Amino acid sequence: MSENVWILGIHMTPFGKHADKDVLDLASEAALAAMKDANVTMKDIQILGYGNLMGGTQGQSLQKQIGQTGIPVFNVSNACATGATALRAAIMAIKAGEADYGLAVGVEKLSGAGLLTGNTAGALPENWTPKGRQGAIMPLDGRIGTTGMAGLFAQIGLAYNDSDPRADFELFARIAEKSHSHSTLNPNAAYQNKMTLEQIMNDPMISYPHTRSMCSANCDGAAAAVLVSETKLRTLPLEQQRRAVKVSASIIATDPWTDGNQELADVNTVTRNASRDAYEQAGIGPEDLDLVELHDCFAAAELVHYDNLGLCAPGNAIDFFNTGATWRDGKMPVNVSGGLQSKGHPIAATGIANVWEVATHLRGEAGPRQIEGAKVGLAHVIGLGSTAGVHILEKSGL
Amino acid sequence: MSIPIVDYLVLEPQPHLVAQECTACKAKVFGRHNACPACFNEGFDEYVVPTTGVLKTFTIVQFAAKGIPVPYATGIVNCGGMDVAANITGVDPSPEVITRGLEVQLTTFPLGKDASGVEAIGFGFEPV
Ligand SMILES: [Zn+2]
Numbered sequence: 001m002s003e004n005v006w007i008l009g010i011h012m013t014p015f016g017k018h019a020d021k022d023v024l025d026l027a028s029e030a031a032l033a034a035m036k037d038a039n040v041t042m043k044d045i046q047i048l049g050y051g052n053l054m055g056g057t058q059g060q061s062l063q064k065q066i067g068q069t070g071i072p073v074f075n076v077s078n079a080c081a082t083g084a085t086a087l088r089a090a091i092m093a094i095k096a097g098e099a100d101y102g103l104a105v106g107v108e109k110l111s112g113a114g115l116l117t118g119n120t121a122g123a124l125p126e127n128w129t130p131k132g133r134q135g136a137i138m139p140l141d142g143r144i145g146t147t148g149m150a151g152l153f154a155q156i157g158l159a160y161n162d163s164d165p166r167a168d169f170e171l172f173a174r175i176a177e178k179s180h181s182h183s184t185l186n187p188n189a190a191y192q193n194k195m196t197l198e199q200i201m202n203d204p205m206i207s208y209p210h211t212r213s214m215c216s217a218n219c220d221g222a223a224a225a226v227l228v229s230e231t232k233l234r235t236l237p238l239e240q241q242r243r244a245v246k247v248s249a250s251i252i253a254t255d256p257w258t259d260g261n262q263e264l265a266d267v268n269t270v271t272r273n274a275s276r277d278a279y280e281q282a283g284i285g286p287e288d289l290d291l292v293e294l295h296d297c298f299a300a301a302e303l304v305h306y307d308n309l310g311l312c313a314p315g316n317a318i319d320f321f322n323t324g325a326t327w328r329d330g331k332m333p334v335n336v337s338g339g340l341q342s343k344g345h346p347i348a349a350t351g352i353a354n355v356w357e358v359a360t361h362l363r364g365e366a367g368p369r370q371i372e373g374a375k376v377g378l379a380h381v382i383g384l385g386s387t388a389g390v391h392i393l394e395k396s397g398l
Numbered sequence: 399m400s401i402p403i404v405d406y407l408v409l410e411p412q413p414h415l416v417a418q419e420c421t422a423c424k425a426k427v428f429g430r431h432n433a434c435p436a437c438f439n440e441g442f443d444e445y446v447v448p449t450t451g452v453l454k455t456f457t458i459v460q461f462a463a464k465g466i467p468v469p470y471a472t473g474i475v476n477c478g479g480m481d482v483a484a485n486i487t488g489v490d491p492s493p494e495v496i497t498r499g500l501e502v503q504l505t506t507f508p509l510g511k512d513a514s515g516v517e518a519i520g521f522g523f524e525p526v
Binding site: 124125126127128130132133134135136137138139140141142143144145146148150151152154155156158159163165169204205206207208209210257259260262263264 | 401402403404405406425426427428429430431435436454455456457458459460461462463465466469470472473474479480481482483484485493498499509510512513514516518520521
């Protein structure tokens with residue numbers, strides 16, 4: 001029987017612009033605060049999972065700022081699932097019995113980085129020479145499809161449920177309206193202003209049907225978690241045991257072959273597989289969840305993941321949203337943090353920040369945005385490529 | 399002299415797309431593959447993709463890489479069961495015109511000449 005794993009301490013820096021801090025300042029802030037929350041120091045930590053997708057720093061760079069103890073570091077790079085993968089690495093080490101305490105850190109500085117797109121511009125070559133596995137003679141982005149994320153997820157959303165015509169611009173804008181409304185209660189969100197449906201729909205169009213306010217917000221931020229084995233946890237003071245949050249499922253899955261998934265990323269099957277495995281590992285179902293933080297990198301993504309995570313009956317995500325279920329006062333609150341569109345999306349931090357949000361509600365420490373009585377929650381991320389991370393968390397029964 | 403934008407676009411005798419079809423499980427992919435992503439078999443046959451299809455999903459891109467005229471429409475065309483990523487051309491790139499279920503056909507167009515005068519040929523799909 002492998003060890004159960006708990007979150008003993010966790011922290012998320014405010015998301016937004018941190019002009020006076022570099023990547024290592026943000027990573028240190030999150031890591032030190034998570035360890036303080038857990039009442040441990042670097043001396044206790046036996047494994048570090050670290051992710052900084054765009055900044056090029058390593059866990060070793062962080063150790064040089066907060067404590068060089070010689071422990072193994074797993075530097076991970078898994079697109080937008082980087083943070084969740086760093087967390088998973090630390091959890092696996094504890095499950096395997098190789099560590100009692102692990103630390104996972106995700107950090108990114110993206111303010112002013114522009115839109116989250118591929119959009120790899122290319123000067124045209126002087127002579128056409130076929131290159132690569134498709135014999136391309138020039139950059140293909142914009143000439144055969146788009147690598148821009150807003151456009152990719154637009155296609156994913158418009159294809160929902162056999163291209164259901166009700167999955168349209170206004171529906172996706174109403175999902176973004178919810179996100180921006182939720183963010184008004186989150187002091188850590190990069191954007192905390194409410195937006196009307198009209199404002200959202202009249203914002204500059206990035207990639208139809210996604211306007212700017214329907215896209216994830218680039219920003220700076222970090223999140224970190226201290227994980228502990230259940231055996232060790234039971235030796236700690238009762239108050240710490242009460243605040244600890246159980247990791248009932250920790251799943252990372254990649255996209256299996258499905259027809260056409262090399263033409264348009266299939267984020268649906270990978271999320272379905274990850275959530276199926278997570279529910280099985282946790283021994284609970286979606287009906288038991290009190291809140292969900294899912295990867296709404298673009299408004300259309302949120303719709304498909306209602307279905308992929310089993311929050312609604314298959315094929316029923318549009319009606320499900322229209323009942324108001326996913327608003328914070330609904331029966332299945334989704335992204336009460338404001339989600340990636342308003343809380344922000346410092347890429348490698350996101351997979352731990354979502355876990356922080358859920359854990360903070362389970363601890364009853366979410367302040368004005370607290371979902372009252374929350375006992376079980378789910379955090380989901382997608383990294384294009386593709387990877388899905390799903391973590392199911394439970395409040396301590398003590 | 400002309401050259402296709404990618405080697406899976408074949409210009410003669412009539413423009414068409416050629417996919418790699420797994421000899422074992424018939425999975426279809428574009429471009430060179432070392433083995434089948436579905437069944438790991440190492441053999442492929444060439445598969446001629448039908449030149450007509452149905453637009454399953456799309457987007458209209460307003461912010462794109464430098465040198466790419468915007469707005470442009472792009473999407474996934476299902477050609478006789480195989481999904482193909484391609485731009486939708488020959489029509490106004492607006493959501494009033496471009497809709498899911500639109501019947502489209504393969505089309506080609508020049509993309510410019512290189513220093514030695516060779517014309518690059520691109521492809522897209524236009525309404526039937
Ligand atoms: Zn095969």
